Amino acid sequence: MCAPGPGTTARPSWRYRRLHPDDALGLRLTLTVVSTFLVLVPFLLALLVLASWSPLRRLDRAVTEALVGYGLRHPGWAEALNVWTEVFGPMPLRLGALVVVGWLARRRARQLALWVAVTMAVGGLLGPLVKLLVGRPRPELPEPLAQAVGLAFPSGHALNAALAAGVLLVVFRPRPGRSAKRYAVWAAAFLLTVVTGFSRVALGVHWSSDVVAGWLLGAAVVAATAAVFTVWRAAPARPRRPPRRNNATAR
Numbered sequence: 001m002c003a004p005g006p007g008t009t010a011r012p013s014w015r016y017r018r019l020h021p022d023d024a025l026g027l028r029l030t031l032t033v034v035s036t037f038l039v040l041v042p043f044l045l046a047l048l049v050l051a052s053w054s055p056l057r058r059l060d061r062a063v064t065e066a067l068v069g070y071g072l073r074h075p076g077w078a079e080a081l082n083v084w085t086e087v088f089g090p091m092p093l094r095l096g097a098l099v100v101v102g103w104l105a106r107r108r109a110r111q112l113a114l115w116v117a118v119t120m121a122v123g124g125l126l127g128p129l130v131k132l133l134v135g136r137p138r139p140e141l142p143e144p145l146a147q148a149v150g151l152a153f154p155s156g157h158a159l160n161a162a163l164a165a166g167v168l169l170v171v172f173r174p175r176p177g178r179s180a181k182r183y184a185v186w187a188a189a190f191l192l193t194v195v196t197g198f199s200r201v202a203l204g205v206h207w208s209s210d211v212v213a214g215w216l217l218g219a220a221v222v223a224a225t226a227a228v229f230t231v232w233r234a235a236p237a238r239p240r241r242p243p244r245r246n247n248a249t250a251r
Contacts, residue, residue, distance in 0.1 A: 042154060042213040042220075046134050049153055049209065060207035064139055067202040071145045078145045081199040085146070088196050090160040094120055097167060104171070115229040116167050123163040123221045127156045130217065136210070144204035154213035155206045161196035162218025165189035170226065 048056045071078035086092075097120045104113035136153035150156075168189045173182075197211040 042130075042216045045209050045213050046130070046153065049134055049136050056209060060209050061139075063208045064201055064204060064206075065141070068141055068143070068145060068204040071202055071204075072143055078203065081202055082146055084195060085157060085199045085203065088157075088161060088164075088192060090124070090156050093160045093164040094124065097164065100167065100171060111229065112171065115225060116171065119167060119222060119225045120160075120163055122225060123159055123218055126217060126221060127154060127159045127214070130154055130213075131156075136207075139204055139207060141204045146203035146205050148205040152206055152210045154217055155197060155200050155210040156214065157200050158193075158197035158206075158211040158214030159218040161193045162215045163221060165193045166219065166222030166226075168192070170222075 045056075071081070097116055101113045101117050104110070104116065131151040131153060134151070134153045136151055138148060138150075138152045166189075169185060172185050193215060197215055200206040201208050201211055
């Protein structure tokens with residue numbers, strides 16, 4: 001539903017009041033609720049991991065072993081996943097985000113450029129912090145398809161892929177009416193997130209719950225920083241004080 005025109009008293013729809021950028025308060029509340037929910041789920045997963053909850057442990061092992069077994073039987077499949085996880089790893093995605101920041105700055109979209117930088121930085125700091133707090137080791141398999149160092153929960157690849165997908169959707173969101181471009185942007189964000197996370201489990205370097213936690217934490221960071229950005233963008237600029245007139249010249 002479009003915004004009501006001048007002179008009309010029609011109440012905007014619930015969807016407009018909750019999601020439209022012109023309604024900063026409603027959008028901010030929506031993003032805050034979403035980010036809170038997305039943080040709670042990884043927090044619960046972390047508690048289950050710390051408690052060594054047997055159903056989650058069995059599910060993680062079953063999924064990882066099944067995918068790694070398939071990769072051992074299909075070396076070409078495993079090689080393609082290795083290439084993907086290297087190309088779309090955390091460092092290449094951060095470098096890509098840095099390029100986007102520079103491009104936005106040149107186009108004088110400084111607030112959006114700062115949002116991209118803050119989003120990637122917050123996510124990049126949050127991931128290692130949660131890893132240290134949870135301290136979950138990586139899978140130990142007889143024949144892993146890749147090698148990785150460090151702790152497992154959450155997956156840094158999955159978290160950074162979710163951050164990059166959020167940046168892609170916000171920065172390159174097409175204008176209304178361009179359906180083909182909109183579908184292309186959403187498809188690229190979906191593939192980046194899903195395939196990157198899937199590859200980490202299929203290569204045997206992460207449990208499935210590590211990847212799910214990384215996705216949700218990345219989405220929570222995007223929602224939280226977008227809420228702050230919405231407030232900043234909607235804040236009215238302070239009016240400039242008129243220059244003081246010199247008494248000598250005023251006479």
